[in-house]
Amino acid sequence: MFEERRTPELIEAFARRTREVVSLSHVGVSYNSTAGVVSALTEVSTQLMEGEFVSVIGPSGAGKSTLLRCLNLLVMPTTGVVSFKGIEAQNLRESERRKIRRQTGMIFQRHQLLARFTVRQNVLMGLFGRYGFWQSAFGFVRGRFSREDEQAVDSVLLELGIHEKQHVRVDQLSGGQQQRVAIARAMVQSPVLLLADEPIASLDEGRANDVMHKLRELNQKGLTIVCNLHDVEVAKKYSSRVIALRHGRVLFDGIPDALTPEIREMVFAL
Amino acid sequence: MFVRVILVSALLVGALLATRPATIGLGDIIDGVKFLRHWMPPSSQNLTVVLLASMVTLSTAFLGASVGLAIGLPLAFLASSRLAMLPRPVMGILRSTFVVLRSIPEIVVALILLVIFGPGPFSAVLAISFHNCGVLAKLLAERIDEASHGTFEALIAAGAPKSTAATFGMLPEIWPSVLAQYFYRLEVGVRASIALGLIGAGGIGQQLINHFKTFQYREVSTDVLVIMIVIGIVDFISIRMQRSYV
Numbered sequence: 001m002f003e004e005r006r007t008p009e010l011i012e013a014f015a016r017r018t019r020e021v022v023s024l025s026h027v028g029v030s031y032n033s034t035a036g037v038v039s040a041l042t043e044v045s046t047q048l049m050e051g052e053f054v055s056v057i058g059p060s061g062a063g064k065s066t067l068l069r070c071l072n073l074l075v076m077p078t079t080g081v082v083s084f085k086g087i088e089a090q091n092l093r094e095s096e097r098r099k100i101r102r103q104t105g106m107i108f109q110r111h112q113l114l115a116r117f118t119v120r121q122n123v124l125m126g127l128f129g130r131y132g133f134w135q136s137a138f139g140f141v142r143g144r145f146s147r148e149d150e151q152a153v154d155s156v157l158l159e160l161g162i163h164e165k166q167h168v169r170v171d172q173l174s175g176g177q178q179q180r181v182a183i184a185r186a187m188v189q190s191p192v193l194l195l196a197d198e199p200i201a202s203l204d205e206g207r208a209n210d211v212m213h214k215l216r217e218l219n220q221k222g223l224t225i226v227c228n229l230h231d232v233e234v235a236k237k238y239s240s241r242v243i244a245l246r247h248g249r250v251l252f253d254g255i256p257d258a259l260t261p262e263i264r265e266m267v268f269a270l
Numbered sequence: 271m272f273v274r275v276i277l278v279s280a281l282l283v284g285a286l287l288a289t290r291p292a293t294i295g296l297g298d299i300i301d302g303v304k305f306l307r308h309w310m311p312p313s314s315q316n317l318t319v320v321l322l323a324s325m326v327t328l329s330t331a332f333l334g335a336s337v338g339l340a341i342g343l344p345l346a347f348l349a350s351s352r353l354a355m356l357p358r359p360v361m362g363i364l365r366s367t368f369v370v371l372r373s374i375p376e377i378v379v380a381l382i383l384l385v386i387f388g389p390g391p392f393s394a395v396l397a398i399s400f401h402n403c404g405v406l407a408k409l410l411a412e413r414i415d416e417a418s419h420g421t422f423e424a425l426i427a428a429g430a431p432k433s434t435a436a437t438f439g440m441l442p443e444i445w446p447s448v449l450a451q452y453f454y455r456l457e458v459g460v461r462a463s464i465a466l467g468l469i470g471a472g473g474i475g476q477q478l479i480n481h482f483k484t485f486q487y488r489e490v491s492t493d494v495l496v497i498m499i500v501i502g503i504v505d506f507i508s509i510r511m512q513r514s515y516v
Contacts (some may be wrong), residue, residue: 072427074423074426074427098429098430098431099429100429101426101427101428101429102428102429103429104427104429105428106424106427106428108420108423108424110420111420112420112421112423112424113421113424114421114438114439114442114443116442117442125424125425125428125430125438125439126428127428128425128428128429128430128434128435128438129425129428129429129430130429131434132431132434133431133433133434133437136430136434136437136438137434137437140438182424185424185428186428189428189429195427
């Protein structure tokens with residue numbers, strides 16, 4: 001009976017399902033503010049597949065950051081469904097959502113590192129999702145975690161070319177190096193999905209290229225990446241897919257070459 | 271604007287009238303100066319006793335500030351509206367508790383505790399801790415709400431529990447403020463401990479009132495000098511400690 005139902009369409013659907021990392025279905029996010037109810041996202045539906053490098057573009061206030069925060073469940077949608085590896089997140093308890101966040105690395109525009117701490121200490125904090133409070137506190141005070149975790153830290157520091165800076169305070173590094181530390185902190189989680197919220201917005205062109213090259217390298221090794229960018233040319237250069245948002249709605253979702261000047265005009269029109 | 275100026279002026283005049291001196295005249299001022307002549311020179315006869323008493327005062331202030339911080343800091347995290355670690359109604363109750371802790375003067379708490387524990391510095395330690403707990407929890411909760419939440423959010427995004435994210439993502443952000451508030455409360459605690467000494471809580475305050483009541487004014491001036499030196503030392507350590515954390 002099962003053999004009869006295994007049509008090529010079903011096999012294709014199953015294959016897609018197993019490659020799917022996150023899917024959003026009719027997702028809406030609204031906030032209560034002094035001006036009333038503000039919609040950050042409206043009817044957003046999309047799927048992120050393994051190994052994709054997706055850039056999210058759009059003007060300020062388009063909902064790019066909210067979209068990223070929906071993907072790792074930092075923001076829960078007001079309407080619609082977010083599924084991570086086929087698991088619907090809506091009805092999960094906070095502890096179960098944390099398990100999903102552990103598999104999702106996130107980097108930010110302003111790095112969000114602790115300036116007075118060393119590179120190694122900052123990277124180790126990426127592992128705090130695996131531990132309870134006392135384990136984290138004890139390991140941090142002792143300056144040592146498990147052998148596997150220490151090796152994981154060494155490995156990402158080497159991969160990102162900042163191993164020799166591991167005992168240097170973060171505030172003594174350049175902006176590009178700090179962003180590498182932030183990437184290392186996310187990578188030490190061994191994530192299946194890396195979310196980058198405007199990772200090059202505060203960097204000069206050289207350092208921005210350096211960070212984007214590093215993200216592409218990680219993507220070529222199989223990591224799924226979703227990256228918010230304000231520069232469309234950078235998005236087209238590095239991504240396998242572009243999603244364009246305006247007023248919280250998806251105006252475009254496709255390969256970079258299909259992003260015509262007309263669509264760009266629509267997305268960024270004042 | 272004009273109405274506000276009038277109102278503030280009226281308040282100032284009212285406050286001055288309410289606190290005017292009972293008597294004032296040139297003769298009273300001359301009597302005051304004559305009285306101060308009895309204080310000079312400071313006596314060094316009981317210096318060891320005075321120094322030991324000052325150590326008791328310093329210990330009382332140190333314990334009062336430390337216990338206040340040890341309890342007040344975790345409460346500040348729980349009461350922070352931006353970290354939202356507790357449901358809103360519970361947070362509201364907690365913040366109201368801070369108001370109660372701050373509004374009861376240390377001397378009132380100490381008077382009650384002296385009945386329970388008897389004379390000595392222990393009641394002063396508890397009274398100062400009680401007050402500091404409310405003050406530090408309120409001030410640090412406000413600081414947490416104002417500080418950058420970037421690292422806290424980054425740790426939450428990495429799947430860390432809120433307690434871990436608050437400790438490692440937020441505490442380092444506010445640590446300079448924690449140190450500044452702690453040392454300020456320590457300095458305030460030294461003065462509070464002296465005041466509590468006047469009602470029987472030991473330390474240099476008790477020495478001071480004993481010397482004053484027995485007309486040993488040269489000893490009183492020694493007590494005052496030692497108090498000034500102790501506060502100066504606390505201030506010096508405070509500045510050094512805060513500079514070391516840059």
